[in-house]
Amino acid sequence: MPQHGLIQLSRVLVDYLERRGVDYVILSSGLPAQNRFELESLKTCYLATTPRAIELLKNTNATPFENGFLAGAYALLLKELSHARINTILLLTESFLEFPDPEAAAGSLEFVSRIINKPIDVKELLEQAEMIRIKARDAMRNTMRGLAQMRKDVEQAIPIYT
């Protein structure tokens, strides 16, 4: 999706959430890890828009996302949700940048399960992981092209200020 379309989409979504009077929003995305190939257990960190959102995480071992910056669809969505003062948590689980990563998606869902205190069965997702990776190749190739357009690769660069 072109960048301008993403801006409009995130505004429309947040407008809809406001009108529905949604109390909490939990977003889930990946955090590209350079050493993902070697990683067995994946860490999840978070960004929250309000103190009430942070309260939701008190029974988890989530760590805040302290360094780095966010680009793309989730950055736009988080910005709009923050402006609208909607309690939002963005979960970022270590993942591959260039490949579909169903294992990371399952890790993130398990984290959501702990936040909402309700079981989420990820068994089928993990069983289907390889087939998802095969089917998602075209979508991933297109995503990488979109990311290159947004110069998302800057995320991988050494930050000027730490």
Place this chain on the structure above:
Amino acid sequence: MSWMNSEEFDEFIKRMRELERKIRDYVESELERALRTFSEELRQVEDTLRPMWHHEGYLRPLYSIRDRGSYIEVFIDLPKADEKTIEVKFRENYMYIKAKLREEVVFHGVTGRSGETRFHEYREVIELPFKVDPEKVRVDARKGRVKIIIHK
């Protein structure tokens, strides 16, 4: 040029030759740069338009290349591949990847027609930035993903 003596004339010609050499070097380097850019863009267009599968029954895997200074890392995603059958070969600056699938994968309607297409292996040719010495290569496969370290 009757006002030039022989020495001055030789000096003049020498400076003209030097100027000619500089112009040739500049034109050649600019042409080389333009050709490099063109072939990189052409490769990207080819990569974008070429389907991720072939009607002969093989799939093209996703891959990425990272330059780490003294070596490069090539990551290849090979879900459902039988790791024992992964073949990595080199010729000049090209890497040839082949791996059999543990079981046939069947997709319906991928060719734009009804009916099914069966896939039994992965194949890909990856252009690398330099000629590879196979002695300086390390291959590591885990969970259907391959990391290949190639020293420069």
